[in-house]
Amino acid sequence: MPVETLEAPVQSSAERSIDRLLRPRSVAIVGASEKPGALGASVLANLERNGFAGEIHLINPKRPEIAGRACLPGIEALPWGVDAAVLAIPRAGVVDAVRQLAARGVGSAVIFSAGFAEGGEAGLAEQRNIARIAAEAGMLIEGPNCLGMVNHYDGVPLTFVETAVTPPVGEAAGIGIVSQSGAMAAVLGTTIASRGLGLTFSVSTGNEAGSGVEDYVEYLAGDAGTRVIAMIVEQFRQPRRFLAAARAAAAAGKTIVLLHPGKSSAARESAATHTGAMAGDYAVMRLLVAQAGVVVAETLEELSDIAEIVVRSPALPSGGTAVLGESGAFKALMLDLAEELALPLPALTDACSPVLRAALPEFVGVSNPLDLTAQGLVDPDLYARTLTALFGDDRIGTIIIGIIQTDPVTIGIKVPPILRAMQERTGDKPVIFAGLDEGAPIPAEHVEALRSLGIPYFPASERALRAVTRLIRAQAASPQEATPSGAAALRLPEAGGVIPEHAAKSLLAPLGFAFPPSHLATSPAEARSLAERLGFPVVLKAQSSALSHKSDAGGVLLNLGDAAAVEAGWHRMVAEVAGHLPDVALDGILVEKMGERGAELIVGARSDPDWGPVILVGFGGVQAEILKDVRLIAPGMSRSAILAEIGQLKAAALLHGWRGSPALDLDALAALVERLGAVMLANPRIREIDLNPVILYPREQGAVALDALMLVDPN
Numbered sequence: 001m002p003v004e005t006l007e008a009p010v011q012s013s014a015e016r017s018i019d020r021l022l023r024p025r026s027v028a029i030v031g032a033s034e035k036p037g038a039l040g041a042s043v044l045a046n047l048e049r050n051g052f053a054g055e056i057h058l059i060n061p062k063r064p065e066i067a068g069r070a071c072l073p074g075i076e077a078l079p080w081g082v083d084a085a086v087l088a089i090p091r092a093g094v095v096d097a098v099r100q101l102a103a104r105g106v107g108s109a110v111i112f113s114a115g116f117a118e119g120g121e122a123g124l125a126e127q128r129n130i131a132r133i134a135a136e137a138g139m140l141i142e143g144p145n146c147l148g149m150v151n152h153y154d155g156v157p158l159t160f161v162e163t164a165v166t167p168p169v170g171e172a173a174g175i176g177i178v179s180q181s182g183a184m185a186a187v188l189g190t191t192i193a194s195r196g197l198g199l200t201f202s203v204s205t206g207n208e209a210g211s212g213v214e215d216y217v218e219y220l221a222g223d224a225g226t227r228v229i230a231m232i233v234e235q236f237r238q239p240r241r242f243l244a245a246a247r248a249a250a251a252a253g254k255t256i257v258l259l260h261p262g263k264s265s266a267a268r269e270s271a272a273t274h275t276g277a278m279a280g281d282y283a284v285m286r287l288l289v290a291q292a293g294v295v296v297a298e299t300l301e302e303l304s305d306i307a308e309i310v311v312r313s314p315a316l317p318s319g320g321t322a323v324l325g326e327s328g329a330f331k332a333l334m335l336d337l338a339e340e341l342a343l344p345l346p347a348l349t350d351a352c353s354p355v356l357r358a359a360l361p362e363f364v365g366v367s368n369p370l371d372l373t374a375q376g377l378v379d380p381d382l383y384a385r386t387l388t389a390l391f392g393d394d395r396i397g398t399i400i401i402g403i404i405q406t407d408p409v410t411i412g413i414k415v416p417p418i419l420r421a422m423q424e425r426t427g428d429k430p431v432i433f434a435g436l437d438e439g440a441p442i443p444a445e446h447v448e449a450l451r452s453l454g455i456p457y458f459p460a461s462e463r464a465l466r467a468v469t470r471l472i473r474a475q476a477a478s479p480q481e482a483t484p485s486g487a488a489a490l491r492l493p494e495a496g497g498v499i500p501e502h503a504a505k506s507l508l509a510p511l512g513f514a515f516p517p518s519h520l521a522t523s524p525a526e527a528r529s530l531a532e533r534l535g536f537p538v539v540l541k542a543q544s545s546a547l548s549h550k551s552d553a554g555g556v557l558l559n560l561g562d563a564a565a566v567e568a569g570w571h572r573m574v575a576e577v578a579g580h581l582p583d584v585a586l587d588g589i590l591v592e593k594m595g596e597r598g599a600e601l602i603v604g605a606r607s608d609p610d611w612g613p614v615i616l617v618g619f620g621g622v623q624a625e626i627l628k629d630v631r632l633i634a635p636g637m638s639r640s641a642i643l644a645e646i647g648q649l650k651a652a653a654l655l656h657g658w659r660g661s662p663a664l665d666l667d668a669l670a671a672l673v674e675r676l677g678a679v680m681l682a683n684p685r686i687r688e689i690d691l692n693p694v695i696l697y698p699r700e701q702g703a704v705a706l707d708a709l710m711l712v713d714p715n
Contacts, residue, residue, distance in 0.1 A: 482636020
């Protein structure tokens with residue numbers, strides 16, 4: 001398992017030939033053995049069983065030969081330039097073996113041994129040494145603590161797991177596996193092969209001493225036979241490089257499906273802002289990988305389900321979904337699940353669907369989901385007529401057929417008309433066959449016939465609905481990369497640190513951010529004069545980079561209605577702040593015009609040190625961190641996409657007018673989010689910006705940020 005303390009790999013695959021690992025013409029097994037079950041014996045058996053045509057060099061100083069093959073006494077006896085070496089030896093000998101392999105010009109090494117970075121400081125030091133030696137020699141390392149790799153094209157299983165390669169064939173070609181977990185790579189490979197799907201490569205990266213998931217995604221993005229990259233990743237070590245690779249894969253027509261354990265981990269805490277505390281690592285990762293075109297799966301089962309649909313279907317699911325079933329109860333269950341998943345099911349009625357109406361018996365009403373009842377058993381052509389009508393309906397982009405299978409006789413009545421409709425159809429609208437009764441004895445020839453026509457077969461309808469939902473959602477969010485705008489660049493202080501409210505507002509206001517009128521006062525008399533000029537009531541706010549949360553230290557006084565109240569408030573505030581934080585030196589006190597009431601929101605930005613900037617929008621005020629009704633938005637998203645995300649807030653109804661209240665200025669809010677994203681992209685030194693609260697007014701009356709705080713890295 002990967003560990004948090006690891007550094008990024010020293011070199012990228014562009015600097016080394018990854019082909020020497022994934023498509024080797026010669027292999028050395030260091031620690032070759034004839035003992036059944038030994039790692040070296042298992043690797044050799046895998047290579048021989050799968051007909052590896054290249055050279056195999058066995059190294060074992062205690063054996064002259066193994067399985068009829070001569071053994072070399074040591075690594076120093078290897079011929080120069082072997083492509084790949086498998087180290088089937090204990091950890092204690094690995095560092096020295098890597099050094100010797102480098103000296104013999106070996107192109108790559110697979111290290112099975114565990115106990116390195118995951119084993120403590122000594123192991124971590126050894127792992128870093130391995131990475132250094134390999135980088136200096138231009139040698140690619142897979143592992144340590146991995147299960148190796150399998151090249152299904154050429155029959156090269158460099159793994160100790162007993163493996164039968166399943167080379168990709170024709171249209172079923174195309175799934176490459178990249179997993180940090182070797183065990184999960186093996187499990188996923190078994191699942192995919194059991195569905196008759198072709199694999200291209202399966203790579204387990206383990207501790208990633210000298211190569212990581214990013215290397216293999218880049219490679220598979222350029223592999224003509226790989227259509228889907230199925231990933232299981234616990235920690236991205238080079239997130240921004242992965243995002244670039246994901247966008248490149250999408251541009252090349254590849255689909256990446258990612259399972260990322262870890263959403264329950266605690267968010268990073270921030271010393272400065274609400275935004276930093278609420279924008280957790282997993283949520284940031286999920287947003288940005290989706291923006292790069294990655295489909296995120298929730299479970300191992302869902303990962304393989306999504307991959308199967310992508311490989312088998314002539315087109316990816318999109319648009320509205322129609323569900324075809326044979327039970328009223330099933331119809332109700334699908335309606336419940338579609339609402340839970342937010343899967344759009346276009347309404348179909350007798351009036352708006354004349355072709356479908358004509359295809360159905362009089363007693364079957366047009367609806368979506370559609371309940372055909374058991375009529376198909378006496379009128380099998382009903383399935384074909386119904387599918388043909390749905391094929392011609394432009395409102396429908398994907399069709400899920402939920403069929404009761406029961407027994408071979410029943411399914412033998414239902415499948416042939418479905419196959420006929422598929423053979424006669426025009427267009428490439430995806431169709432998914434989903435059984436209702438998992439475990440029903442459906443003959444294998446029916447499953448194969450469905451698959452041969454591009455219909456994925458699922459034994460459970462709920463799985464089909466979930467997988468289709470993930471793909472439709474991913475299709476709706478086209479991959480994009482935001483670019484910085486020079487117009488949003490700021491002159492930030494060289495020293496960085498917390499920029500207090502008055503200074504943050506001075507930086508942001510020229511870029512179009514709206515704040516209440518305010519001025520910084522450095523004495524009670526000046527505060528009184530400024531308040532009179534602004535007009536009462538006013539607000540006083542203590543200003544210091546040491547006061548990230550002013551209200552906690554008595555640094556905010558609201559609704560002061562006259563000059564005397566301002567002067568008295570000044571003295572009280574200075575005393576209260578000194579009582580909470582005796583060493584704080586105030587820049588002064590901000591005197592600000594008291595704003596009109598409106599809806600309180602929080603809008604903030606955080607530049608994740610690994611993934612980059614994200615924007616957070618939600619209902620704010622002092623309860624923001626408790627309620628956490630927020631959405632994350634990627635910089636560079638379109639105005640319509642920003643509005644769609646805001647519409648996903650749990651309390652979004654309050655923004656559209658609730659029980660007689662006016663609809664609010666969502667366009668102004670979206671513009672504010674868009675502007676904040678531009679600032680983050682143009683100023684990479686900004687770690688966080690917090691605007692809390694932002695007051696949103698009725699339509700066409702704008703949005704005003706009452707507070708502003710920035711956290712900036714030093715130059």
